[in-house]
Amino acid sequence: MPADLTQSSGMVRPVRMGAIMSPWIAYCLATPAILLLALTVIGPIIVMIALSFTNYEFGSLGIQWTGLENYRQLLDDRTFKRALWNTFAYVAMVAPASVLLGLFLAVLIDGLRHGQRFYRLVFFLPVTATVVAMAMVWKYLLHGTIGPFNLLLQSLGLPSLDIFGNRDLALAGLAAINIWSLAGFNMVLFAAGLTGVPEDIYDAAAMDGMESSLDRFLNVTLPLLGPTMLFVVVTSTITAFKVFDTVAVITRGGPRGSTDILLYTTYLEGFSYFRMGSAAAMTVVFLTIMMIFAWIQARVLDHKVHY
Amino acid sequence: MTAAVELRNISKSFGETQTLRDVSLSIRPGEFISLVGPSGCGKSTLLRILAGLAPQSSGTISIDGAEVDYLPPSARDIAMVFQSYALYPHMTVGQNIATPLRMRQLPAPARLPVIGRIWPGQSAKRARIEQTVIEAARLVEIEAMLDRKPAALSGGQRQRVALARAIVRRPRVFLMDEPLSNLDARLRVTMRAEIAALHQRLGATFIYVTHDQVEAMTMSDRVAVMMGGEIVQCAAPTELYDNPRDLRVARFVGSPEIATISSDELIAANEGFATLLPHTPVIAAFRPETVSLVPVAGHLEISATLQRVEQLGHEILVFLRLAGGARLTVRAAAANVTLPAAGQRLSVWLPRRTPMLFDADGARIFRARHGEPAHAG
Amino acid sequence: MNTPYRCRPAQILSHVVLLFLAFLFLFPFYVMIVTSIRSPQELFVREFRWLPQQFTGLQYYIQAVTDIPALTFLKNGVIVSGGILFVQLLTAIPCAYALAKFQFRGRDLLFAVVLFSLTVPIQAPALPLFLGLSAIGAIDTYFAAMAPFFLSVFAIFLFRQTFRSYPDEIIQAARMDGMSEWAILWTIVVPGCLPSIAAFSVFSVVAHWNDLYWPMVVIRSTELMTPPLGLAVFADSESGANYGALMAMAAILTAPLMVGFLLAQRHFIRGITMTGVK
Numbered sequence: 005m006p007a008d009l010t011q012s013s014g015m016v017r018p019v020r021m022g023a024i025m026s027p028w029i030a031y032c033l034a035t036p037a038i039l040l041l042a043l044t045v046i047g048p049i050i051v052m053i054a055l056s057f058t059n060y061e062f063g064s065l066g067i068q069w070t071g072l073e074n075y076r077q078l079l080d081d082r083t084f085k086r087a088l089w090n091t092f093a094y095v096a097m098v099a100p101a102s103v104l105l106g107l108f109l110a111v112l113i114d115g116l117r118h119g120q121r122f123y124r125l126v127f128f129l130p131v132t133a134t135v136v137a138m139a140m141v142w143k144y145l146l147h148g149t150i151g152p153f154n155l156l157l158q159s160l161g162l163p164s165l166d167i168f169g170n171r172d173l174a175l176a177g178l179a180a181i182n183i184w185s186l187a188g189f190n191m192v193l194f195a196a197g198l199t200g201v202p203e204d205i206y207d208a209a210a211m212d213g214m215e216s217s218l219d220r221f222l223n224v225t226l227p228l229l230g231p232t233m234l235f236v237v238v239t240s241t242i243t244a245f246k247v248f249d250t251v252a253v254i255t256r257g258g259p260r261g262s263t264d265i266l267l268y269t270t271y272l273e274g275f276s277y278f279r280m281g282s283a284a285a286m287t288v289v290f291l292t293i294m295m296i297f298a299w300i301q302a303r304v305l306d307h308k309v310h311y
Numbered sequence: 312m313t314a315a316v317e318l319r320n321i322s323k324s325f326g327e328t329q330t331l332r333d334v335s336l337s338i339r340p341g342e343f344i345s346l347v348g349p350s351g352c353g354k355s356t357l358l359r360i361l362a363g364l365a366p367q368s369s370g371t372i373s374i375d376g377a378e379v380d381y382l383p384p385s386a387r388d389i390a391m392v393f394q395s396y397a398l399y400p401h402m403t404v405g406q407n408i409a410t411p412l413r414m415r416q417l418p419a420p421a422r423l424p425v426i427g428r429i430w431p432g433q434s435a436k437r438a439r440i441e442q443t444v445i446e447a448a449r450l451v452e453i454e455a456m457l458d459r460k461p462a463a464l465s466g467g468q469r470q471r472v473a474l475a476r477a478i479v480r481r482p483r484v485f486l487m488d489e490p491l492s493n494l495d496a497r498l499r500v501t502m503r504a505e506i507a508a509l510h511q512r513l514g515a516t517f518i519y520v521t522h523d524q525v526e527a528m529t530m531s532d533r534v535a536v537m538m539g540g541e542i543v544q545c546a547a548p549t550e551l552y553d554n555p556r557d558l559r560v561a562r563f564v565g566s567p568e569i570a571t572i573s574s575d576e577l578i579a580a581n582e583g584f585a586t587l588l589p590h591t592p593v594i595a596a597f598r599p600e601t602v603s604l605v606p607v608a609g610h611l612e613i614s615a616t617l618q619r620v621e622q623l624g625h626e627i628l629v630f631l632r633l634a635g636g637a638r639l640t641v642r643a644a645a646a647n648v649t650l651p652a653a654g655q656r657l658s659v660w661l662p663r664r665t666p667m668l669f670d671a672d673g674a675r676i677f678r679a680r681h682g683e684p685a686h687a688g
Numbered sequence: 689m690n691t692p693y694r695c696r697p698a699q700i701l702s703h704v705v706l707l708f709l710a711f712l713f714l715f716p717f718y719v720m721i722v723t724s725i726r727s728p729q730e731l732f733v734r735e736f737r738w739l740p741q742q743f744t745g746l747q748y749y750i751q752a753v754t755d756i757p758a759l760t761f762l763k764n765g766v767i768v769s770g771g772i773l774f775v776q777l778l779t780a781i782p783c784a785y786a787l788a789k790f791q792f793r794g795r796d797l798l799f800a801v802v803l804f805s806l807t808v809p810i811q812a813p814a815l816p817l818f819l820g821l822s823a824i825g826a827i828d829t830y831f832a833a834m835a836p837f838f839l840s841v842f843a844i845f846l847f848r849q850t851f852r853s854y855p856d857e858i859i860q861a862a863r864m865d866g867m868s869e870w871a872i873l874w875t876i877v878v879p880g881c882l883p884s885i886a887a888f889s890v891f892s893v894v895a896h897w898n899d900l901y902w903p904m905v906v907i908r909s910t911e912l913m914t915p916p917l918g919l920a921v922f923a924d925s926e927s928g929a930n931y932g933a934l935m936a937m938a939a940i941l942t943a944p945l946m947v948g949f950l951l952a953q954r955h956f957i958r959g960i961t962m963t964g965v966k
């Protein structure tokens with residue numbers, strides 16, 4: 005065997021015969037992408053991190069190195085801290101609910117004899133819909149006086165709710181929209197996980213005495229979906245963390261800052277008030293949190309198949 | 312610990328297509344019976360109906376005289392071993408084997424995956440289950456692997472785990488659906504013997520599905536041959552070989568395949584057959600060992616073209632073609648046979664007492680000859 | 689799952705639950721459509737009616753495409769997401785091919801950078817990109833709306849995986865036939881990997897058609913607005929209380945993707961969830 009020959013004795017390592025592809029072809033192929041990568045991702049991120057140590061304001065001529073001043077100010081900034089808190093509260097509502105709803109839908113639909121395609125279509129529809137357009141619809145739907153939701157409540161004799169006008173409800177209202185648009189996505193991921201569960205396992209489970217669907221679900225389906233589950237949780241968390249459109253269109257952070265979330269605050273700081281330095285510092289915080297999630301996600305992907 | 316199983320007129324349709332037609336079978340307590348047939352003939356379907364995993368379209372099943380048609384799988388006191396083993400990949404071998412006991416003996420809250428472990432008052436039962444699991448594992452020699460996950464086992468070891476999971480609750484009836492088909496040839500032979508030994512030891516009724524006629528013939532008390540959703544014949548292995556009731560059975564059982572020659576061609580090859588065969592066209596079938604390469608008294612000589620020779624060591628297989636195109640195979644002792652080169656003609660001798668005749672539909676013809684009464688099918 | 693016993697009631701119960709949820713999920717779409725064909729007076733009746741009392745026809749739809757430049761928004765959506773996709777494919781495919789089928793110094797570094805960039809959302813480089821674009825006077829142009837997305841690291845990642853499983857023998861045979869690498873890539877490898885490219889295209893078009901953040905940063909003039917931005921700005925303007933027209937416009941701007949989804953469900957689901965199942 006050639007492998008043994010190369011290992012034994014002091015023989016010259018065999019040179020690969022035949023044409024050797026010039027690496028220049030590869031460089032030529034990759035150059036446009038590398039340039040764009042440097043110009044649109046790597047370069048800007050470095051500049052952004054540098055900006056976060058300055059007091060630069062868009063339009064002003066002066067720029068000063070201020071070290072950690074921006075970060076120190078963030079620690080004292082009540083608006084920023086509230087935005088951070090709101091973002092985490094939002095994620096805490098959206099991620100678990102959309103994952104559980106997605107799982108529930110996937111398992112229920114998987115057990116059906118008829119109509120699987122129809123239900124998948126229906127629940128996936130919100131995923132495709134343009135978020136801004138649907139945010140308009142939701143805003144009208146939940147409108148405090150003329151919204152169909154409130155009219156329905158009233159016709160049932162219940163008091164009406166002005167969800168987006170209420171400090172305690174506005175964030176939950178936005179979360180509901182995100183759950184609505186994310187559940188179908190998670191459902192599809194779970195459905196893919198379920199198709200990986202061999203049919204025979206359920207037959208074996210029936211022979212072994214798992215009569216109720218609860219027994220089957222807890223002892224077979226759920227453990228086998230474990231890896232998918234972890235992955236969906238992380239993905240949903242990242243998605244929820246990046247919420248922007250609904251806030252920008254429906255509440256603009258209001259009422260009274262109750263729906264101020266990280267990206268929106270950063271957007272205002274940078275592109276409304278043009279305080280680039282402190283906006284950059286906020287972006288660094290945002291990016292750091294994203295990186296942590298991404299790191300977890302990569303870990304989860306590595307361990308996707310744990311048996 | 313053992314039971315008779317009675318299938319009466321089981322039929323099964325998937326939509327328009329009828330997969331099982333009126334299958335009836337009586338299985339004695341403690342019997343090892345094989346269901347054998349080409350793939351797609353409905354063996355798995357029948358087994359799944361018997362297990363209660365799928366409902367039959369019509370017909371009844373009784374175990375020890377009691378009808379079980381409306382019982383769920385776990386209440387039928389049946390265990391099943393699947394072709395794919397169907398082990399729970401997230402459980403250890405021990406947990407896999409314990410599952411049937413856990414589900415039956417522990418109350419609902421105690422069998423919840425994580426929380427169940429702390430449910431009070433079950434320690435005695437748990438200890439007993441563990442003991443039983445170890446015994447079952449010992450029986451199939453995997454007690455050293457109880458803490459491993461199925462993914463860390465070889466195919467043969469997984470097969471043993473599947474067996475242990477079936478054994479552990481000592482059911483009256485075992486169903487096995489091609490349990491050895493995913494193993495390599497050598498392991499298959501070993502496991503064959505082990506399953507047969509297990510049957511001896513447990514004394515339970517075994518219903519064993521396979522598409523491999525050798526497996527069926529070597530292991531079973533009786534073999535039921537299924538074709539196209541029907542049981543064509545159910546008999547002891549030797550009876551099946553010597554006395555197939557149907558041409559399809561004759562062809563399916565025995566290797567190399569039985570040779571079939573139409574009566575016209577046989578008579579064309581040697582006029583002497585004319586008096587021995589009925590006047591209507593029939594098909595005569597010859598097992599390879601009934602054909603001789605040397606003259607035998609009472610045999611009729613025909614001439615054939617040599618196609619190919621297979622050396623098996625102790626014996627040889629000679630593949631021939633007659634002038635009319637029919638194929639014929641001869642099994643002979645390897646010693647001292649001189650054969651011409653491939654493509655040359657040679658003479659072989661066929662028995663005068665034609666062993667098997669089949670009509671155009673493949674049904675066996677039992678003829679009264681030399682004053683003997685016709686024997687009933 | 690096979691449950692021959694007691695399966696009927698469970699099936700029916702599942703359908704009941706799912707139909708109820710389906711109703712909830714579809715309700716916003718229903719409200720969108722029904723409001724867009726309702727007469728203005730009805731909107732302020734303090735009672736919810738399932739059907740319009742008086743059919744106003746396509747009045748709001750006509751208003752949306754005449755008074756408000758909904759068609760312009762659609763056109764911009766096509767230009768921007770189409771332009772982005774075109775450049776993305778043009779740059780990512782050769783790079784992925786190089787990563788998949790060539791040995792060169794720096795390959796692993798490049799791939800590591802790609803993997804890192806996968807996790808970077810557009811908001812991270814947004815500030816410097818904005819500053820750079822305004823420095824070259826490109827703010828409020830199609831170019832500004834598209835440029836940050838010209839490189840898709842996700843495309844590189846995905847196509848690299850796809851190309852890696854493309855058989856080497858075919859590529860070598862083509863080399864023996866004297867084809868250039870460029871020709872091999874575009875006439876041999878790419879046609880063999882179309883499903884993957886189609887899925888990515890769906891993913892990319894959906895993402896950029898629906899994007900609000902970046903157009904909001906760089907687009908100012910109405911003639912250049914993409915559908916989400918146009919809709920958001922229109923909703924803010926004084927005619928924002930005109931719910932009929934707003935819903936009609938929402939329907940028009942969502943329609944292209946919805947129709948695409950209904951026509952090619954499999955591709956859409958695959959394309960959109962691709963990020964999730966990589």
Ligand SMILES: Nc1ncnc2c1ncn2[C@@H]1O[C@H](COP(=O)(O)OP(=O)(O)O)[C@@H](O)[C@H]1O
Pocket residue numbers: 325330348349350351352353354355356357
């Ligand atoms: N769930 C099912 N739906 C439709 N057809 C089926 C189903 N299960 C089995 N069949 C059909 O029944 C026939 C017999 O299948 P099976 O019992 O698995 O055969 P075997 O186990 O003998 O190979 C096959 O033609 C198969 O296509």
Ligand SMILES: [Mg+2]
Pocket residue numbers: 354355356488489
């Ligand atoms: Mg089968």
